[in-house]
Amino acid sequence: MLNYIHNIPTRLYFGKGQISHLTEVLEPFGKNVLLTYGGGSIRKTGLYDTVMALLKEGGFAVTELSGIAPNPRIESVYEGVRLCKEHHINVILAVGGGSTIDCSKAIAVGRYYEGDDLWQMICSSRPGRKALPLVDVLTIAATGSEFDPGGVITNLSTNEKLGAMLTYPAASICDPTYTFTVPKDQTAAGSADIMSHIIEGYFSRTPDSDLSDGIAETVLKSVMKNAPIAIREPDNYSARANLMADASVACSHIPEYGKQSTGWPCHAMEHELSAYYDITHGVGLAILTPRWMRYILQKDPSATERFVRFARNVMGLEGTDEAALAQAGIDALEAYFKSTGIPMTLSELKIGTEHFEEMAAHANRGGRLDHAYVPLTAEDLVKIYQACL
């Protein structure tokens, strides 16, 4: 087991009706609120009205920033920072999913950023920077942005999508009923994202961190049990609640405590796909993950032991032929993703080979995958992309 520091200041208000805590949570920060949200689904579901009524009742002055896109753009960060300065914002209230929360984190830090170029702030990410307080109301179980300090921002002008260490939410309101309206395809993609956050850390060279591995296996099994239920019965509270709890923990780094960091290879590769083709993050991850698994297992047979554990403890497979079991676990994962309706090839997304070389080079910039479970070069990444066609 390796050393770690646990330092997560976010309060999570989990469950039905926890929005009742909203104004008490905002109050200590001040009365000027920047309300951020996405394309307007919160208006259709009535959550916008609920939040606005509470804010009005609490005497808050609300400035709005709407239209934050999936794969949120640096332009929204510019605009948010401008609004924060102009309206003397005390606290940001993000109502939405990972994109809205990620963008709001960048705005929170950007408010105090002293450089000229906010894109440079993303590029030169580091934790612990001064930030406006951020509160969020979560509407999809996926990225875990409600319980981590990270954010992923896209700059379409440079084909870059970068993850940055920004700021923890002060508080997150996680009411599973707000996810009842998440469509089937987004439920499936969000679930694949949760699973990827776990898988990226599970395949590590530190084998003796029992709690981390147990949490990882639990979350993976829980997602595979509950996502199909939520897809079939969108208002199944128990399924939605378990997915939401799984999502927050999956990206918190708690499942990696005590383990060697891996560089998160599938995320590195997927961010390139999203940056070039603006695809749904979870879909990209689901396509990449089984292909990455087969590639590294073939590249380094010493990885077999971990894949056997994955097959047994996560996919519930049995058998004594370890090589076959390792492969069967990967096949079962791919079949699971397919069963949730995710398009499982890049061709189905009309993505060809045209940018593979530059995507691979950028995904491995600075040798970030040198310490992956099986270390990977840019050449390896090209081959993994090719296997996804």
Next chain:
Amino acid sequence: MLNYIHNIPTRLYFGKGQISHLTEVLEPFGKNVLLTYGGGSIRKTGLYDTVMALLKEGGFAVTELSGIAPNPRIESVYEGVRLCKEHHINVILAVGGGSTIDCSKAIAVGRYYEGDDLWQMICSSRPGRKALPLVDVLTIAATGSEFDPGGVITNLSTNEKLGAMLTYPAASICDPTYTFTVPKDQTAAGSADIMSHIIEGYFSRTPDSDLSDGIAETVLKSVMKNAPIAIREPDNYSARANLMADASVACSHIPEYGKQSTGWPCHAMEHELSAYYDITHGVGLAILTPRWMRYILQKDPSATERFVRFARNVMGLEGTDEAALAQAGIDALEAYFKSTGIPMTLSELKIGTEHFEEMAAHANRGGRLDHAYVPLTAEDLVKIYQACL
């Protein structure tokens, strides 16, 4: 899944050498430190010297409170509060195990308590009271006091041992090497305490909280794997590290998120044993747990399903006869405790039936076990005590 609020502000510095963070952690609070510890084992191990050297180098003024007993006494709280006032203490540094940390929490809250009687403060426990900041350096994996707000204080003059909600440590330094010198019997008892914290919440009527149940099963399996190694090889880092990580999570309430609270029946019963006979907490829990299990399984056969899950997922047993499997799981747990060298009867501790009636009545004061997994009356508790003889 039921609602919950996650709000744990404690920073955990986990791993070898994390004491290097000590002065940076204390510094923001001020220079006047109350150093609390127990019977002097930290002097023998050299940890006292290490801590004092760091404090001296950092220019801290140190006041000492030593001799805090296992099952810490209210008298130590009086003395600590007096020292805090007299020496204008800014921060308490507890170096030790659960007893030292629990006592230090009571001192931290007691410093600002406005009533005349500190024992009343324990009796009228509530969270969120003003407290001095507390930092700890942990020396045994057991109570989880390093990552929760609770403390258990004993008043021998009234035969009372009460758990109270006090204050979270601001930071906990958890270096597994400091537990290398924990004797075999204390390692076993501490491990039983960790397991009991999990078992108390695992047997609950909320069956659909996947993450909580998965964490619970993981910790139980991890303790049963690592405690025997640590007993055999006291300086096995991996075993000690896993036990330490397990301990912090076990009592954090994270393994109960989303589940109905149970009143922790074995703790309720054990606190009476410790209050009357000053026995080791973990030993009392190990004796009580399998007897409580058999009793409730016999009292309410609807509990069988959960015991079958326990037998399969925790004890690794197989079979299709559910009634037999449930019993076998309990037998296996009892055999495990016995294998770690814990005396498994009250008779071995020279405890007779003389106080069973009053202990049972006090354990169930206010009907606190009405919502246990299988609700229990004082009469039930007497029978469980009798089964432990």
